[in-house]
Amino acid sequence: MPVRARAKAGWVRRAAAIVVLGMSGFGATGPAVATDALRVALVTGGCTGCHGTTGEGGQGIPSIAQTKTRAEFIAMMKAFRDNQGNPTVMNRISRGYTDEEFALMAVRFAKPN
Amino acid sequence: MAQALISRRAVLAATAAFAGTLAAPRVSAQPRARLVIVGGGFGGASAARFARDAFPDAEVTLIERSRSFTTCPYGNLVLAGMRTVESITFGYDGLARRGVRVVHDEVTAVDATSRTVRLANGAPIPYDRLIMSPGIDLRWGAIEGYTEAASARMPHGWVPYLQPITVLERQLRAMPDGGVFIMTIPANPFRCPPGPYERISMVAHYLKQVKPRSKVLALDAKDGFSKQPLFVEAWRELYGPMVEWVGASNDGRVTAVNPEAMTVTTEFGQTHKGAVVNVIPPQMAAKVARDAGLADQSGWCPVKAGTLESALVPGIHVIGDASIAAPMPKSGFVASTHGKQAVAAAMALIRGQAPPAPVYFNTCYSHVGTDYGISIVGIFRADGDRFIEVPNSGGISPRNEAMPPERRAEQRRLEALYADGWYESITREMFGLS
Numbered sequence: 001m002p003v004r005a006r007a008k009a010g011w012v013r014r015a016a017a018i019v020v021l022g023m024s025g026f027g028a029t030g031p032a033v034a035t036d037a038l039r040v041a042l043v044t045g046g047c048t049g050c051h052g053t054t055g056e057g058g059q060g061i062p063s064i065a066q067t068k069t070r071a072e073f074i075a076m077m078k079a080f081r082d083n084q085g086n087p088t089v090m091n092r093i094s095r096g097y098t099d100e101e102f103a104l105m106a107v108r109f110a111k112p113n
Numbered sequence: 114m115a116q117a118l119i120s121r122r123a124v125l126a127a128t129a130a131f132a133g134t135l136a137a138p139r140v141s142a143q144p145r146a147r148l149v150i151v152g153g154g155f156g157g158a159s160a161a162r163f164a165r166d167a168f169p170d171a172e173v174t175l176i177e178r179s180r181s182f183t184t185c186p187y188g189n190l191v192l193a194g195m196r197t198v199e200s201i202t203f204g205y206d207g208l209a210r211r212g213v214r215v216v217h218d219e220v221t222a223v224d225a226t227s228r229t230v231r232l233a234n235g236a237p238i239p240y241d242r243l244i245m246s247p248g249i250d251l252r253w254g255a256i257e258g259y260t261e262a263a264s265a266r267m268p269h270g271w272v273p274y275l276q277p278i279t280v281l282e283r284q285l286r287a288m289p290d291g292g293v294f295i296m297t298i299p300a301n302p303f304r305c306p307p308g309p310y311e312r313i314s315m316v317a318h319y320l321k322q323v324k325p326r327s328k329v330l331a332l333d334a335k336d337g338f339s340k341q342p343l344f345v346e347a348w349r350e351l352y353g354p355m356v357e358w359v360g361a362s363n364d365g366r367v368t369a370v371n372p373e374a375m376t377v378t379t380e381f382g383q384t385h386k387g388a389v390v391n392v393i394p395p396q397m398a399a400k401v402a403r404d405a406g407l408a409d410q411s412g413w414c415p416v417k418a419g420t421l422e423s424a425l426v427p428g429i430h431v432i433g434d435a436s437i438a439a440p441m442p443k444s445g446f447v448a449s450t451h452g453k454q455a456v457a458a459a460m461a462l463i464r465g466q467a468p469p470a471p472v473y474f475n476t477c478y479s480h481v482g483t484d485y486g487i488s489i490v491g492i493f494r495a496d497g498d499r500f501i502e503v504p505n506s507g508g509i510s511p512r513n514e515a516m517p518p519e520r521r522a523e524q525r526r527l528e529a530l531y532a533d534g535w536y537e538s539i540t541r542e543m544f545g546l547s
Contacts (some may be wrong), residue, residue: 038457039469041167045453046474046492049446050531052538053547059534060527088527089476089488089510096492096506101472 009054011108015040036104043097043104055109064109073110077102146171146463148456149230149240151220151401153177153205155184155445156246156433158543160452161213165545168460174238175208176230178219179274182544185305186445187536188270188278190480193315198279207545223405225426242459244421245407245414246433246448247399248272249304252412255395256297257369266372267390270312271304284389285316290324292388297367297377298333299395302413304434304443306339307489309393311479314344317352318482330385331358332377334366339442340479340489340509347481367392398435405429413437418495420458420468421451430455440502441493446475446535449543471495478532484522486529 015037047064051057055065068076079085080094087094097105148164148171150157161175183202190196205215219233223245229237251269253260259267270281288294294316298309313331320327329352337360338344348356359365366380376386397403397412407414407423414431415424416438423429432455433448441447450473458468473493478486490507493500510528513521541547 038167041163042453042457042469043472045163046446046450046472046476048542049449049474049539050476050535053542057534057538059537060530061534061538088524089490089531092490092506092508093474093476093492096474096490096503097472 010112011040012037014112015107036107040104040107043101044108046093047105047109051109066109066111068110070103070106070110070113073106074099074102077105146460147174147239147241148172148244148459148463149174149176149238149242150244150246150452151176151223151230152246152248152399152433153179153182153215154246154248154433154448155539155543156448156452157244158182158205158208158452159449159539160244160246160432160456161208162211162543162545163453164456164460165208165211165213167456169212171460172214173212174214174216174240175205176216176218176220176232176238177205178217180204180217183273183277184445184536184540185271185273185308188273189308189312189315191278192270192282192285192312193318193480195315195480195483198277198282203540203544203546205544209545211545213545220401223401223429225405225428228428241463242428242430244430244432244452244455244459245402245405245435246431246452247401247435249396249434249443250399250403251275252395252397256367256392258372259370259392259394263370263372264392266375267370267392269392269394271308271393271396281389281391285319288324288327288388291326292324293328293330293386294320294389294391295377295385295387296329296331296391296393297370298331298335298338298365298393300334300361300366302439302443303393303396305477306442306444307344307477307479309333310338310340310344311481312391313356313358314347314351314479314481317348317356321352321355325355327355327388329356330387331356332365332367332379332385333358333360336360336362339477340487342512343487343510344479344481346513347485347487351482351485398431402431402435407431407435409437411437417498418500419471419498420462421455422458422462424498430459438500441473441475441491441500442477442489444475444477446477446539447473449539450474473500476535478528478535480529480532481525484529485525486527486532487525488528488532 057063080090083091164173187201209215218235222231231237268281270278364379364381367377369378378384398408416436421430432451434443454471461468475491478488487510489509492503
């Protein structure tokens with residue numbers, strides 16, 4: 001079965017680096033809990049349904065692919081929660097998520113810090 | 114593997130050793146995890162794509178009997194003349210190119226004891242964990258007279274692999290001006306809660322332009338439905354007296370049909386005759402799931418909210434329309450969010466790890482006219498084995514009265530555009546095209 005040869009997405013490398021640095025060692029037993037990278041993928045699983053696999057958007061849905069810094073991204077999601085930013089759907093959407101999940105979304109979609 | 118994870122070189126080496134794996138790296142002596150997915154729709158295809166992206170070391174097999182998939186979503190736009198059926202039909206090459214083993218065969222049985230899936234034509238396929246996303250079957254005979262044979266004369270257009278939307282489309286095109294388009298709508302639960310009401314809208318949109326003396330009569334087994342105040346105010350604004358919706362309390366529940374006479378009869382004995390009759394019958398989980406012992410007496414498959422593992426048969430996850438996941442609606446977006454979580458849970462369980470806590474996301478868009486879209490948003494989590502909706506989140510689009518007049522048209526226009534964007538994004542993702 002062919003394994004994809006193309007470069008791993010940048011956010012995967014960033015998320016993987018978070019995991020590696022947070023672990024005391026791996027090899028024999030492996031980590032016992034889901035990694036941050038997997039959590040990022042799951043938390044952003046709904047986002048890609050409209051914004052696309054890379055966040056590029058289309059058909060009037062804005063691109064969120066590395067358009068903001070992490071701080072700006074998180075601030076934007078919080079503002080949507082308060083009905084700011086002239087939201088059409090994002091106010092209803094953002095109210096479903098926690099601040100921690102906004103940070104995980106920023107790992108995938110914001111500019112790397 | 115390097116013991117010191119402090120040096121940059123060690124970090125890079127460790128990251129590279131992930132080889133794209135987002136979850137726990139596989140110790141080299143372990144065999145590859147075998148994930149098998151049955152059903153190549155919104156749930157199964159999304160699961161396969163996610164599995165390849167997140168767990169490249171796993172063997173991912175997708176079993177789907179059809180070589181192409183026509184989506185239920187946007188089928189109503191084919192009726193309206195806004196889309197062609199070709200434009201809503203997809204193949205599996207994209208997933209195959211990404212390393213999914215796509216098997217075009219019919220599942221004849223699932224053996225949960227030996228953990229194998231038996232096929233009509235090919236050799237049995239072993240699995241470590243199985244994800245079933247088989248969709249629905251229609252309850253023939255639940256409405257008296259509505260047999261599978263009757264559906265040629267009175268199309269359902271609700272299950273594309275059983276009947277393409279083009280059957281109903283042809284009847285609609287052939288309908289004389291002044292005719293009555295009758296739709297019968299079932300009680301909950303059924304596939305796509307807003308779907309019948311989007312179809313009413315799209316049929317009315319077509320009739321108003323081409324056959325303006327015609328009528329749409331919707332006979333509903335319920336008194337309430339998804340996004341009701343939005344649909345009702347839109348119908349009033351766009352279609353006026355052309356659309357008549359009758360709820361259960363006003364004798365809207367259809368209990369029998371006569372395909373030769375083209376009539377439907379309601380609970381309290383009224384008979385209505387239509388030029389076109391679209392029966393959306395009561396439903397249940399598809400046969401392959403029921404035969405595997407995954408369904409309860411309701412005909413739907415109970416699952417644990419955190420993992421989507423069957424509550425009845427260990428080792429098998431059931432996702433999408435076939436599952437009991439209320440309060441989540443039976444939608445394509447829900448199936449895709451299920452698929453991702455089920456893959457993560459299945460892979461964790463194969464490795465003896467705790468599955469990640471889920472967050473499930475849904476947005477259902479409906480087209481009510483041109484440049485007029487409405488939506489319902491929902492975010493859900495697991496509370497033990499139950500699904501719960503996140504409090505004070507989600508909800509339906511604002512009603513006209515809740516917006517200043519100058520905002521209303523913009524809200525509706527943007528939501529119609531976003532619906533198109535959703536459709537393109539999700540189909541490209543699930544079929545491996547982006």
